Amino acid sequence: MTHTIIDARAPAHPRQTHPAASMPDACRSGGCGSSSPDPRLRPAPPSFGIVVVNGTEIEPEAIAQEIQHHPAPDGETAWKQAATALALRELLLQEARRLNLEPDVEQDESGRSESREDAAIRVLLARCAEPAKAGEQECRRYYESRIDRFRTPDLFEAAHILIEPEGRDEAAWADAEAEASAIVSELGDDPEDFAEAARAFSKCPTAHQGGSLGQVRRGELVPAVQDALERLAEGTTARKPVRSRFGWHILRLQRKIEGRTLPFEIVRPKIVDMLDARAWTIASARYAAELARKADIEGILIDPNSIGMI
Structure with a gap:
């Protein structure tokens, strides 16, 4: 199993997709239909001084x-979080070089190769961080x-009949409800x-x-x-339609399949993997903290007790 405490460029935070990435192109520009802002007008990232780790400037x-x-x-x-992350990375790389x-x-499952620096950190932590x-x-x-x-989740084997309103006003919704009620009757x-x-x-x-919805889990359907x-008994059809944002639903519950607790023996391997991964992360953080205690670091104050949260 391969773990990573400090990534090549993002020591503890995976890259996140900015919410704007899912917006329509016109809305990403800062206003629907407006042109993209000139990147030269964007404010420069903050800088709060020089960071030096054992004589090496970040x-x-x-x-x-x-x-x-x-x-x-x-x-x-x-800035402090970013500087701390890079300072810790530099400490690990320096130690890897010291140990030659x-x-x-290595390559991941998608075939992408890690950098040599990442490989050095991986091997260093595998050698020096000893998890319980x-x-x-x-x-x-x-x-x-x-x-x-x-x-395991409860499953509902259900079916529905959807009656959509032909407009958005309440009169249209009332007409759709009347149609659904007539069908129910x-x-x-x-x-x-x-x-x-x-x-x-x-x-x-x-x-x-x-109308079959198949077997659905609790939470997969709209709340209403x-x-x-x-509230339905197995093998029955609801006597009143139910409104959701989609329209009026006539519901039938064929059967409910109760979830069950998996035996310890079945889930034990997953528990072992999870606890071992957590122990590895803790051990790696402790090792990095020990390097930080011994290092000569200028420009950023690193609290060894908070390294696991970087």
Whole structure:
């Protein structure tokens, strides 16, 4: 298993997609339909001094580039986090060079190769950070204290008939409700009658399969529909339609499949992996903290007790 405590360019924070990346192009520009702002007018990243680690300066440009991986409420905090991350990385690289580590470069599952610096840090931490292995009792304590995490979800085998309003005003919604209520009044609990009505009246693509939603987990449906399903008995059709933002739903619950708690023996390997990964992260942070205590660092104050949070 390969772990990373300090990445090549983002020591503890994975790259995040900016919310604007999912917006329409016109809205990314700062105003719908406006032209993109001139990048020369953007404010320069903050700089708060020179950072030196055992005589090696961390280039201000590198810190400015690193800032994007450290979202913070203000520029100074972001700069400190970025500078600290790069200072820790420099400490690890210096130690790897001192130990004359020359590791082979590895590739991830997608075929991308790590940098030689990343490889050096990986091998250094594998050699010098010694995590405690998760024992049987620790695994059982974790399992018993978080038993709900190891329960399979409840499943609802359900179907619906969707009646959409033909407009957005309340009159259109009222007409759709009246139509849905009329259909309900003609239905009993027979599944074949329900499927036939779904094929005839439902505006949902599931109409082609008799309105069947298949087996859905709690939370996969809109709250109003989920709440109504929770109150239905197995094998029955709701006597009143339910409104959601999509329209009026006539609901049927074929059956509910209760979730079950997975035995410890089944989930034990996953628990071991999780606890070992956590122990590795803690051990790596402690090792980096020890290097920081011994180092001569100028321009940034590193609290060894907070290294695991960088």
